[in-house]
Amino acid sequence: xxxxxxxxxxxxxxxxxxxxxxxxxxxxxxxxxxxxxxxxxxxxxxxxxxxxxxxxxxxxxxxxxxxxxxxxxxxxxxxxxxxxxxxxxxxxxxxxxxxxxxxxxxxxxxxxxxxxxxxxxxxxxxxxxxxxxxxxxxxxxxxxxxxxxxxxxxxxxxxxxxxxxxxxxxxxxxxxxxxxxxxxxxxxxxxxxxxxxxxxxxxxxxxxxxxxxxxxxxxxxxxxxxxxxxxxxxxxxxxxxxxxxxxxxxxxxxxxxxxxxxxxxxxxxxxxxxxxxxxxxxxxxxxxxxxxxxxxxxxxxxxxxxxxxxxxxxxxxxxxxxxxxxxxxxxxxxxxxxxxxxxxxxxxxxxxxxxxxxxxxxxxxxxxxxxxxxxxxxxxxxxxxxxxxxxxxxxxxxxxxxxxxxxxxxxxxxxxxxxxxxxxxxxxxxxxxxxxxxxxxxxxxxxxxxxxxxxxxxxxxxxxxxxxxxxxxxxxxxxxxxxxxxxxxxxxx
Amino acid sequence: xxxxxxxxxxxxxxxxxxxxxxxxxxxxxxxxxxxxxxxxxxxxxxxxxxxxxxxxxxxxxxxxxxxxxxxxxxxxxxxxxxxxxxxxxxxxxxxxxxxxxxxxxxxxxxxxxxxxxxxxxxxxxxxxxxxxxxxxxxxxxxxxxxxxxxxxxxxxxxxxxxxxxxxxxxxxxxxxxxxxxxxxxxxxxxxxxxxxxxxxxxxxxxxxxxxxxxxxxxxxxxxxxxxxxxxxxxxxxxxxxxxxxxxxxxxxxxxxxxxxxxxxxxxxxxxxxxxxxxxxxxxxxxxxxxxxxxxxxxxxxxxxxxxxxxxxxxxxxxxxxxxxxxxxxxxxxxxxxxxxxxxxxxxxxxxxxxxxxxxxxxxxxxxxxxxxxxxxxxxxxxxxxxxxxxxxxxxxxxxxxxxxxxxxxxxxxxxxxxxxxxxxxxxxxxxxxxxxxxxxxxxxxxxxxxxxxxxxxxxxxxxxxxxxxxxxxxxxxxxxxxxxxxxxxxxxxxxxxxx
Numbered sequence: 001x002x003x004x005x006x007x008x009x010x011x012x013x014x015x016x017x018x019x020x021x022x023x024x025x026x027x028x029x030x031x032x033x034x035x036x037x038x039x040x041x042x043x044x045x046x047x048x049x050x051x052x053x054x055x056x057x058x059x060x061x062x063x064x065x066x067x068x069x070x071x072x073x074x075x076x077x078x079x080x081x082x083x084x085x086x087x088x089x090x091x092x093x094x095x096x097x098x099x100x101x102x103x104x105x106x107x108x109x110x111x112x113x114x115x116x117x118x119x120x121x122x123x124x125x126x127x128x129x130x131x132x133x134x135x136x137x138x139x140x141x142x143x144x145x146x147x148x149x150x151x152x153x154x155x156x157x158x159x160x161x162x163x164x165x166x167x168x169x170x171x172x173x174x175x176x177x178x179x180x181x182x183x184x185x186x187x188x189x190x191x192x193x194x195x196x197x198x199x200x201x202x203x204x205x206x207x208x209x210x211x212x213x214x215x216x217x218x219x220x221x222x223x224x225x226x227x228x229x230x231x232x233x234x235x236x237x238x239x240x241x242x243x244x245x246x247x248x249x250x251x252x253x254x255x256x257x258x259x260x261x262x263x264x265x266x267x268x269x270x271x272x273x274x275x276x277x278x279x280x281x282x283x284x285x286x287x288x289x290x291x292x293x294x295x296x297x298x299x300x301x302x303x304x305x306x307x308x309x310x311x312x313x314x315x316x317x318x319x320x321x322x323x324x325x326x327x328x329x330x331x332x333x334x335x336x337x338x339x340x341x342x343x344x345x346x347x348x349x350x351x352x353x354x355x356x357x358x359x360x361x362x363x364x365x366x367x368x369x370x371x372x373x374x375x376x377x378x379x380x381x382x383x384x385x386x387x388x389x390x391x392x393x394x395x396x397x398x399x400x401x402x403x404x405x406x407x408x409x410x411x412x413x414x415x416x417x418x419x420x421x422x423x424x425x426x427x428x429x430x431x432x433x434x435x436x437x438x439x440x441x442x443x444x445x446x447x448x449x450x451x452x453x454x455x456x457x458x459x460x461x462x463x464x465x466x467x468x469x470x471x472x473x474x475x476x477x478x479x480x481x482x483x484x485x486x487x488x489x490x491x492x493x
Numbered sequence: 494x495x496x497x498x499x500x501x502x503x504x505x506x507x508x509x510x511x512x513x514x515x516x517x518x519x520x521x522x523x524x525x526x527x528x529x530x531x532x533x534x535x536x537x538x539x540x541x542x543x544x545x546x547x548x549x550x551x552x553x554x555x556x557x558x559x560x561x562x563x564x565x566x567x568x569x570x571x572x573x574x575x576x577x578x579x580x581x582x583x584x585x586x587x588x589x590x591x592x593x594x595x596x597x598x599x600x601x602x603x604x605x606x607x608x609x610x611x612x613x614x615x616x617x618x619x620x621x622x623x624x625x626x627x628x629x630x631x632x633x634x635x636x637x638x639x640x641x642x643x644x645x646x647x648x649x650x651x652x653x654x655x656x657x658x659x660x661x662x663x664x665x666x667x668x669x670x671x672x673x674x675x676x677x678x679x680x681x682x683x684x685x686x687x688x689x690x691x692x693x694x695x696x697x698x699x700x701x702x703x704x705x706x707x708x709x710x711x712x713x714x715x716x717x718x719x720x721x722x723x724x725x726x727x728x729x730x731x732x733x734x735x736x737x738x739x740x741x742x743x744x745x746x747x748x749x750x751x752x753x754x755x756x757x758x759x760x761x762x763x764x765x766x767x768x769x770x771x772x773x774x775x776x777x778x779x780x781x782x783x784x785x786x787x788x789x790x791x792x793x794x795x796x797x798x799x800x801x802x803x804x805x806x807x808x809x810x811x812x813x814x815x816x817x818x819x820x821x822x823x824x825x826x827x828x829x830x831x832x833x834x835x836x837x838x839x840x841x842x843x844x845x846x847x848x849x850x851x852x853x854x855x856x857x858x859x860x861x862x863x864x865x866x867x868x869x870x871x872x873x874x875x876x877x878x879x880x881x882x883x884x885x886x887x888x889x890x891x892x893x894x895x896x897x898x899x900x901x902x903x904x905x906x907x908x909x910x911x912x913x914x915x916x917x918x919x920x921x922x923x924x925x926x927x928x929x930x931x932x933x934x935x936x937x938x939x940x941x942x943x944x945x946x947x948x949x950x951x952x953x954x955x956x957x958x959x960x961x962x963x964x965x966x967x968x969x970x971x972x973x974x975x976x977x978x979x980x981x982x983x984x985x986x987x988x989x990x991x992x
Contacts, residue, residue: 084540097539104533106540205539209772238542239774318772321572324583325537329638340578340630367574367767376769 004029006483009075009169009223013116016059016074023056023063023074027118030076034121034167037487042142043152043161044078047121051087052076055118072230073116078162078171081122082129083109083214084203092205093125093137096351097332106203107235108172108214115230120168123158127353128323129179129207131155132425135416136355143412144187145484146451150409153183153425156217160187163217164452165486170227171217176208177311178404178429180215181441185404185454188443188480190224190471191217193429195461196436197242199228200235206322208315209240211433221442221472225249228464242462252465257473258293260466262286263397265458267304268428274406277447282403285444285455288477289401289470299397303389306382307431308423313366313379314434319356320363326351358419387435394460399470403428404441404454428456437461440471443480452482497696497734499727500704501662502609502654505669506647507679508616508687509552515615515646516543516586523685527639535644537581542773545570549646552678553593553613554779554787556648559672559794560608562597567778570613570771575764579618579638587614587649589768593777599652599672600796601665607653618643648678654693654704659723663716666690671795671818681820683715690719695740696730705730706740710754712747722747726754798823806830806845815853819860821867826852828874833881847881855898872901873908880910893919893971923974925981928965931973932981935964946986958982 004012004026015021031049038044059074084090084102091097109119126136134142134157142157144150145165152161156173160183163171173180175193184191192215199214206212216227229249235241269282290296328334328347335346352360366375393400405425415422432439438461441454455474459467514521517534533541557564571589592612598605619642624634650669656662670681670688680687695707710726713719725747730740745754793801799813802823808816816823826848833844856877860867872880880898883889889897889910897910897919906913914920922928936943939961946957965978 084538090539092539100539102533102538102540104538104540202542203540206773237544239544240772317769321574321584321767321769324574324576325539325581327576327578327583329578330536330581331538340636341576344576364767367769369765369767372767372769 005033006166007169008220009072009218009226010220012075012169013069013071013073013226016063017069019063023059023116023118024053026074027052027056027076027120030120030168033165037165038167040143040148041145041161041165041167041486042140043123043158043165043167044121045081045091045093045124045137045139045158046088048088048119052118052120055113059116059118070114070116070230071226072112072170075117075170076120076168077112077117077227078121078123078159078168079109079119080125080156080159080171080173082125082174082205082207083172084205085109085119085122088119088122090122090205091138092129093127093139094326094351094353094356095138095333096326096347098138100332102203104203107200107237108231109203112172112230117170117230123156123162123171125158126155126179127356128205128319129155129174129176129212130319130355130359132178132182132422133410133412133415134158134183135412136353138353141412144409144451145486146188147409147449150411150451151186153186153405153409155179155183156191157183157187159217160184160189160191163187163189163219164484166219166483169219170223172214172231173217174204174207174212174214175429175433176211176213176315177433178426180217181429181439181454181456182405182425184217184441185443185456186409186452188446188452188454188482188484189217189219190221190440190442190475191215192224192228192440192464192467193432193438194228194232194464195242195438197240198232198246198438198462198464200238200241202235202237206318208318209322210318211311211315213433221468221475222250222253224440224471225253225468246462247465249465249468253468253472255469256292257289257470260289260294260399260470261397262289262294262296262470263299263393263400264296265304265393265400265402266298266300267302268402268431271403271406271427273424274403275408275447278403278406278408278453281444281453281455282401284478285401285474288474292473292477294470294473296401297397299393299400301386301389301393301431303382303385304431307386307434308427310379310382310386310434311426311430312362312423313375314383316359316363317366317376317379318363320360320367323352323356323360355419383434386431390431390435390437390460398459399463399466400458402456402458404456405429408447408449408451408453432458435461438464438467440467442471442474442478444474444478445480446482496699497727497731498699498701499658499723500654500695500697500707501656501659501723502693503652503656503662503665504691504693505650505652505666506689506691507556507650507673507681509549509646509648510677510679510687511546511548511552511646513546513548514644515546515549515613516644519644521645523687525641527637527641530641531643535581536640543586543771545774545777546646549613550593550777550779551783551787552646553611553648554784555676555678555791556611556650556673557594557597558788558791559676560594560597560599560611560650562594562608562611564779564784565591565593565595567591567776568593568612569776570774571768572771574767577617578636579620579640579643581618581640581643585615585617586771586774588612593779599665599668601661601668604655604661606655606665609651609653611648611650614647614649616642616645616647654695659720659727662692662723663720666716666719667818668795674820675792675795675798677792692719692723694723694726694730696727696734705734706742708740708742708754709744710747711744711757712749714749718747718749721752722754725752729754802845806849808846808849812849812853815857816849819857819867822852822857825856825867825870825874829877829881832875832878843885844878844881847884848877851877851880851898855895859902870902871904871908872898876901876908876910883910883914887923887974888920889914890921890971890973890975893921919972921974922969922972923977925977928969928973928977929981929985931965931968932978932985935961935968936985939964943986958986961986
């Protein structure tokens with residue numbers, strides 16, 4: 001590992017700002033590491049060495065002119081391929097958008113560029129973010145840097161793997177049912193899903209609009225805060241964007257948890273099929289928080305057990321509508337046919353993978369006349385119930401604690417033939433998406449097989465500052481310094 | 494047809510004349526080069542999101558006020574899902590079961606026609622199908638889509654099934670069009686598609702309270718075709734029912750040239766639109782202050798304006814209707830009356846009636862011939878006022894005034910009737926001495942006729958009276974004051990014989 005890769009974003013930005021190193025050198029070091037090692041991991045769908053070096057050169061030129069640099073000046077960022085980028089193709093991991101070049105940047109991407117960040121490439125994902133292992137990518141699966149025979153989680157598996165492999169100190173993901181937190185847990189990095197409406201969705205390809213939210217990946221809690229502060233805030237182009245200004249995060253990061261009331265969610269901690277190592281990590285986290293002065297107790301949120309069912313109605317329903325636009329008429333793949341309906345059908349047949357088709361069919365069914373109330377309507381009522389249950393829990397607690405994923409990384413192919421087993425990977429993360437609140441996954445050590453475990457802190461809507469204080473406490477307590485064995489001779493052998 | 498009552502409900506799609514589209518900043522305009530008024534949002538590109546145009550909402554609130562609707566304190570948008578190439582997202586953002594305006598009415602003649610709802614939605618693009626299929630998609634060699642219209646704001650105004658005849662349906666649309674024009678929310682041009690009307694029509698035995706099976710008629714591009722289509726369809730349904738058969742609930746296409754409706758039998762019949770709340774938009778909750786501002790700024794509505802003009806000018810209901818229902822015509826007339834009387838909308842001294850006569854007569858004919866709008870008339874309201882004054886003060890006879898008007902419309906006199914009168918020497922002669930001389934001279938040259946007049950029967954006398962007047966006017970080249978001439982003729986003819 002070069003002495004520039006493996007450093008935190010905060011460190012790199014400080015080095016670029018002080019002139020110790022140029023942004024171009026930082027960019028090149030990461031590109032070199034990717035060139036050397038991503039052949040095994042396959043975390044990137046496409047790289048942008050040229051635009052990345054140009055952006056880095058602009059940062060260096062700005063510094064040379066004595067201009068003030070942004071908080072992410074010269075810091076490479078890997079971007080999940082759900083975000084529109086003008087200088088790189090945007091495919092959503094789908095053959096149907098193979099080679100599509102958006103004419104515009106997502107708001108989040110524009111903000112990161114304005115903050116001096118260097119978009120280094122687009123990362124792999126489950127097609128249209130539908131999946132929990134990145135195996136549903138229309139192009140190729142991504143491996144977990146900790147064990148190349150295992151999945152990195154998903155759907156933002158490429159971003160999580162890229163950060164774990166130190167290909168970039170920061171990455172962007174989207175989290176519709178756990179797609180940031182679950183891969184963060186499986187790859188041993190920090191991943192945060194912000195409050196719905198805190199981060200603009202403009203320019204992020206929609207999967208399930210009422211659940212989608214973009215968020216940061218990083219190796220440290222401080223970097224997570226740094227990236228989130230650069231991403232979030234009101235965007236007039238997104239009607240669901242929250243108008244109020246977010247509170248600063250870095251300032252309160254070291255405020256500790258003394259006096260915070262934290263509840264351990266029984267239903268999520270004792271969820272069916274939970275791996276004992278993971279269960280034990282939650283207990284350790286509880287002990288760390290108590291030691292740091294938090295008041296911890298268990299709490300019951302009974303309706304969370306319906307979360308998965310509700311999610312698999314609402315998300316596919318919205319997806320069936322959001323994905324209708326991929327019809328071969330305006331952009332992306334077109335499979336010619338004599339009539340327009342046949343062209344639509346053959347394009348979608350050829351362009352979408354099995355899981356995407358499954359969810360489009362599920363969602364179409366759930367919205368159909370005569371079934372709407374029994375499925376979509378019922379799922380929305382369950383959603384309301386879960387929101388109420390969490391609100392009740394937050395009357396007693398400032399934050400909640402739970403596992404991120406019931407298990408650590410599973411083997412490639414282990415769940416591909418069993419969609420329900422795959423869906424269960426997200427059982428602990430989905431409730432946050434249904435309530436629109438925020439949550440973060442923090443590394444909590446390794447299991448017996450040497451695979452990373454994640455624990456999750458949940459907070460009510462707009463509770464990111466509390467969330468990160470608790471996360472910082474866990475980070476300090478777990479002192480997770482292990483790194484994937486990637487590139488070491490003994491692993492390569 | 495006797496024994497049946499016709500029941501009609503109308504869905505009017507009104508394009509709102511906002512500067513920009515409903516969910517993006519693209520210009521909302523007719524006639525631009527294809528695909529030049531587009532952006533990621535109205536093209537439905539991946540990642541794009543809609544933001545509701547507040548001006549369109551304000552227009553909807555105005556319509557709600559004008560139609561006495563309940564304004565929903567909270568309304569939401571839904572997605573209407575179906576595949577069509579001119580719909581960029583393959584769903585239309587529309588309001589469904591919670592529209593912005595509900596439960597209103599519009600007075601048509603003596604009746605109040607219920608308005609079920611008025612809701613906002615986005616328009617689609619426009620397809621054109623080239624070669625083979627005769628302009629239809631099936632059989633075409635290829636199709637082109639213009640997305641300039643995609644995302645243009647529409648307000649769909651749905652009436653209750655309260656209309657009882659094709660003629661009443663026509664009157665409803667005409668009144669609605671006047672209202673929409675008066676409150677400035679739309680161009681209301683049926684021919685250009687900024688006002689589109691679909692009709693639901695059914696028959697039931699006279700006296701029955703239950704509704705019969707309805708058909709929906711589409712593709713009526715003028716008020717005339719609306720009436721024709723409804724008359725045809727009512728007749729068709731009556732034949733079906735009288736033959737003991739049942740009307741099939743379906744959508745039917747009005748074919749203007751053929752003069753008949755035919756079943757569309759399209760897949761549209763079996764569409765399940767899978768409506769669900771649009772997650773990309775937040776509920777529309779117009780504040781009480783906003784609604785109050787809209788209410789306070791409402792202009793005078795056509796019904797009130799008609800009543801005011803009838804009262805102030807003493808004109809007929811028919812004339813008031815013509816003035817108010819023709820875009821811009823009442824504005825023109827009111828400006829002319831104000832100029833003629835030198836004050837506000839007075840006109841009680843006859844100027845209102847005089848202006849109305851000119852406007853609904855010669856000027857409207859001129860406009861209709863050219864398909865032009867009053868604002869484009871070569872004669873300004875002040876010019877018309879001048880003409881009215883010239884007639885009122887006896888300078889111009891009515892026939893000569895008509896001539897002057899024609900000249901003014903042809904661009905003569907720089908738009909000033911007085912200048913035309915001066916240029917052409919048309920000023921009316923009222924001088925009694927001069928006119929008496931002419932009368933005397935004419936009678937002197939026609940002694941036989943004078944004799945016949947004096948001894949003849951009433952019928953003959955009337956004819957001869959007209960003959961003398963014609964001769965005198967010819968001598969005067971039409972400029973003689975007819976009142977003075979009439980009096981002088983009477984006096985002279987009843988006086989002692991001159992020969």
